[in-house]
Every structure is written in C-alpha cells, then in structure tokens.
Amino acid sequence: MFDKLPISSKTERILTKSLDEQITVEEANHLMNIKGADLYPLLATADYLRQEIVGNDVTFINNCNINFTNICTVRCGFCAFGKDADDPEAYILNDEQILSKAQGAVEKGAHEFCVMGGVLPDADIEYYEHLMHLLKDEYPNVMIHGFSPTMINDACLVSGIDIAEGCERLRDAGLDTLPGTAAEILTDRSRDLICPEKVSVSEWVDIVKTAHECGIPGSATIMYGHVETLEERVEHIDVVRRLQEETHGFTEFIPMTFMHEYSPIFLEGQSDLGATGTQDLKLYAVSRLMLRDLIPNIQVSWVKMGFRFAQVALTAGTNDLGGTLGGDELSAASGAPDGVDASIGTLSRMVEDLGRNPIERNSKYTEFYPIEDTVKMPSK
Numbered sequence: 001m002f003d004k005l006p007i008s009s010k011t012e013r014i015l016t017k018s019l020d021e022q023i024t025v026e027e028a029n030h031l032m033n034i035k036g037a038d039l040y041p042l043l044a045t046a047d048y049l050r051q052e053i054v055g056n057d058v059t060f061i062n063n064c065n066i067n068f069t070n071i072c073t074v075r076c077g078f079c080a081f082g083k084d085a086d087d088p089e090a091y092i093l094n095d096e097q098i099l100s101k102a103q104g105a106v107e108k109g110a111h112e113f114c115v116m117g118g119v120l121p122d123a124d125i126e127y128y129e130h131l132m133h134l135l136k137d138e139y140p141n142v143m144i145h146g147f148s149p150t151m152i153n154d155a156c157l158v159s160g161i162d163i164a165e166g167c168e169r170l171r172d173a174g175l176d177t178l179p180g181t182a183a184e185i186l187t188d189r190s191r192d193l194i195c196p197e198k199v200s201v202s203e204w205v206d207i208v209k210t211a212h213e214c215g216i217p218g219s220a221t222i223m224y225g226h227v228e229t230l231e232e233r234v235e236h237i238d239v240v241r242r243l244q245e246e247t248h249g250f251t252e253f254i255p256m257t258f259m260h261e262y263s264p265i266f267l268e269g270q271s272d273l274g275a276t277g278t279q280d281l282k283l284y285a286v287s288r289l290m291l292r293d294l295i296p297n298i299q300v301s302w303v304k305m306g307f308r309f310a311q312v313a314l315t316a317g318t319n320d321l322g323g324t325l326g327g328d329e330l331s332a333a334s335g336a337p338d339g340v341d342a343s344i345g346t347l348s349r350m351v352e353d354l355g356r357n358p359i360e361r362n363s364k365y366t367e368f369y370p371i372e373d374t375v376k377m378p379s380k
C-alpha cells in the first residue's frame, strides 16, 4: 500500500499492521512523534479504517446543553467556567429556568439534554435525582446525557451511599448516558497538576466501570494539549481501551483539544499553548488505530476546533460531529472559535462536502434519523 510513498520503514510497518489489528502502546508512541512525509499516510490509514469499520455516514445529535450551575468546588486549573459560590457571576438555575431551556430545545427537535455544570458543595444524590425527574417527567422521550464521575462520587459521599447504589438511583431516575467528562488526562501526574481535586485515575475507572455495569453507557473523553506529554496521551487512550475490553460500555471516544486562551493554568504560565493542528490530527488518527472497532465512534469536537478544522479532522479516522449543542457554556467560557451553536444545516454542509452522508442519531447510537432537505440550509 505504501510502496511509492517516501515514509520511514518503521511507520510503514506499523501502518501495514494496523490494517489488520490494534497497534500497541509503543507503536502508538512512535506515530504520535512522526513528522514530515509520514503524516499523510497515517491520516489516510486512519481514514481507510474508519471507512471499513463505520462506512461513510457522519453522525451527530440534535441536542442542547443545560449547564445548571457554574458554582464549583473543584476549580480545575484549565477551566474558565467554574466559579466560587460567592462570585458575582455565580448562578444556579431553578426548575423553571431548566424547563424553559429544555422546552426551547425540544421545539428545535432536540433528542438529548446534556446536563452538566460545576460540582456544587453538598449536592446529594437526591439533588441529581430531582434534576432527572424534572426533565424526564416532562420530556420522557428525550435522552439525558449527564453528570461527571466527580459529581457522582461527591453526591454518593454526601448521601453516604456507595457508587453502585448512586448509579442505580440515577439510572432509575432517568439518566441514560454518562458524558465521560472528568477524564481529562488519565495519568495521576498530569491530574495532580491540572485537577488535583478531581477523582484519581483509579477512581475514574471504578466509577465509569460501575456505571457501565449498572446499565449506563457513555462517552470517553480526552482533554489534551496542556501539561501532559505525548506518551501520556497514548497512556490515556490505552486506559480507555482496557476498560472498554472489560465493559463494552463506551459508545464513543471524544478527543477535546485544550482551549488555552482564558484558562487559569495558561494565564499563570503553567501550561502549553494547546496542541498544534498536526498534533490534533495525529491524536484522532492514532485513536482510530488503537481503538479500531472496539469503540467504533470517534467524535470531532467542532466547538473546540471550529467548523473548518473539524471538517479536516473528519478525514483523520473520525465519524461523528458531536451535537448541535445549543448553549455549551463551558466551551463558551473557554473561547469556542465558532461559537457554541450549530444548525443541522451547518453540520450537514461540512459532511456532504466530503462526499459523506450526514445522519442524525440518538445518545446511544441506537436510533438514526434521516435529515430532511428542509433543514439542510446552513446557518453559518
């Protein structure tokens, strides 16, 4: 396949192997470090595997973010969204405000509420159950994608229950899927630098594993480009891969590039400027070669990368564009380059221009909806 291309023999050997089987951590580390003529064969290999595994459909979901509070006890070094409770900009949405956001999204055809926010002091499991009941009682057919392992951990501690009981209660209250946030980088060295108050690697793995075993599947994310090494990016993907081999509970893998501009750790001179464009593309491609069909859906975060570069990333082994989002205030606070709202038409245009098929999906990738020509008109 690579006979006529001027690539190194080691890269060629790894890419040839990847056509038939997962690559190892050592091989992934080599690919994360390639430069020059080796880059495009890597991207082409990842794109070929994407086509073999999931075909030419590019999925996304019509969803809306409900960021119910920005008050947060954790205060991660990379986050420009969380506030102290006494900050003049701190807020907690009341039931009426939450339902008003939900109603606006449903009127635009939303299939999912993404319920996220800061980690409130003293929020117990009843608090999160209440949020679920509030939305599910009114909109039983809209899936709820919500809460981080850190929130679940804190709520279980406050309520004096174990994680399994907490997950069962949230599932019974209507939680459909977990967003996979709080993963950031799954190495304790980096977590100690950027989010020392969050759950550790082993706690994150245990909580997500328990959720999967309770029947709550969800996403796995990686947030990269701040203080971690390239090897830690690969280590993270390998942690996710090993957990998926056990539970098969991840529906998608979502690389999220670090948005440095308003981030406290960047403003204090403690982080990198974020990943470069080729580092982003290599992360997507290496993820596909490591995960193959074990996690068949790899998502591009257009809200972090902007529409144009997200379209390019769809040629690096990825097959999903996330959601229309509708008010993702966490990303807005970080300086989302093209805003935080996309129309179905905007996403469809990017996909069709690549010769691929835009398809709307639900949170679990179990239902798919054809997109009518009437909603394909781009708004951006």
Ligand code: SF4
Pocket: 072, 073, 074, 075, 076, 079, 080, 081, 082, 117, 118, 119, 150
């Ligand atoms: S990323 Fe989440 S947990 Fe961390 S400070 Fe921001 S809102 Fe809080």
